[in-house]
Amino acid sequence: MKHAISLLLLGCAACAFHAPVRAQALTPDAVNAATNPGKVGPSSKGAAVLRAQVLLDRAHFSVGEIDGSFGSNMRRAISGYQTKAGLKPTGTIDKDTWDKLTADAVPVLTTYVLQDADVAGPFEPVPKQMAEKAKLTTLGYASAIEGLAEKFHMSPALLKRLNPGKEMIKAGEEIVVANVLDVEPLARTGKIVVDKSDHTLSLFDAADQLIAQFPVSTGSKQDPLPIGTWKVEHLTENPIFYYNPKLFWDADPADKKTRIAPGPNNPVGVAWVDLTKEHYGIHGTPEPSGVGRTQSHGCIRLTNWDVAKLVKSVPAGIDVILQE
CATH class of the missing domain: 1.10.101.10 (PGBD-like superfamily/PGBD)
Structure with a gap:
């Protein structure tokens, strides 16, 4: 990577909570x-x-x-x-x-047979402290259910509700999931617009037509979104996160610089879109339920599945407009 990825989302369990279905x-x-x-x-x-x-x-x-x-x-x-x-x-x-x-007439819920990779793990709890995260060789999922929920863009609670009595730990088990995988890929993006007031990131094609929109978290009072026009510098999938406590107003004084291995529970998720504004980027998150509801440390934070879709469509060099 050209320089260290160094902006982390602000996790807020109270803000991220929403009522169950x-x-x-x-x-x-x-x-x-x-x-x-x-x-x-x-x-x-x-x-x-x-x-x-x-x-x-x-x-x-x-x-x-x-x-x-x-x-x-x-x-x-x-x-x-x-x-x-x-x-x-x-x-x-x-x-x-x-x-x-509903012109897209496909069944929105479908069945899926668990594959070996879905349940192979290893699964382990992800520690909260950066020093403890740094000890892990990968920041993987804590459970097969967490991984399956992300794969099908669902909340774990909804996945469990649609599959009562299913443990979801053995290959060959059939489950009900959201039908979100067999879709047309996005067209090539010509411009990105992030709207702070609306908590959205929008993609436009070369003809300036809207082609996609994702919910985002966009900063906080302490780390506001850097309003202006920047450019995409480069894109990294499965990034390493280089933690520098000096860049975080709420860091533990005892924290030291450290390296966090890649994985979906890495602090910046499964992809990083580096901007020409130093230390700022568009990235994923280990806390998808908080996107659009909680704050970040200044960066633009999406769900892992949305940022994974975005990086397949976005070339380096295009404008990224960050607006109020």
């Missing part, structure tokens, strides 16, 4: 056949919300974790999708928006 029947048949109950908005719940979340993800307008709950990330994803579709960006799904979304 209500105890309604979310069977594959019910979700795959769900119809718009008139308007899907903040008071909506159940099968229609879950179907819409998966369809938005498939359209590259991410809600972050697919969890079956209508929250701020879903509202923003709907508005972005409506803008791309030429509809009024209301943040709620009316008939016209539903008809556009």
Whole structure:
């Protein structure tokens, strides 16, 4: 890497918490056949919300974790999708928006047979202290369920709810998952726009047409987003994280510089997009539930699956506009 990756997200368990999905029947048949109950908005719940979340993800307008709950990330994803579709960006799904979304008629919940790689591990808890993280040879998943949830862009709670009684620890077991893998890849990106007020990162093609939108965390009072126009300098998948406590206002005074091995639970997740603003970048996270809801140490933080999608589409040298 050209220089050390050195900005870490701020984890906030209280901020990241959101209410679990209500105890309604979310069977594959019910979700795959769900119809718009008139308007899907903040008071909506159940099968229609879950179907819409998966369809938005498939359209590259991410809600972050697919969890079956209508929250701020879903509202923003709907508005972005409506803008791309030429509809009024209301943040709620009316008939016209539903008809556009459901033109993708695939089942949104499908079955998946666990593979050896899904359950092979090794799985171990990830320590909170940087010095303890540095002792690990890889920052892998703490459990097979965590890895499967990320693979299918879901909250672990929803994955468990869709698979009652399933341990998800043996190859060959069949489970129900969100159908998010067989989608068309993104077109080549011509410009990135990060909106601080809306907690979104948007991708535009060479013709300046919106092609994708992801929820992001974008800094804090102590480490504000560096407003301005920068460029993508280079991209790194499975990055090493070089921790420098001098760059963190809340670092433990006893901390020392250290190297954190790659892995999905690395502090910057599975990919790093380096910007021409020194020490700043776009990256993944070990805490997907907090994206769009918690703060960061100044960088732009996405879920691991969204940043993995982004790096396949983004070339070096394009503009990155960070705006209020």
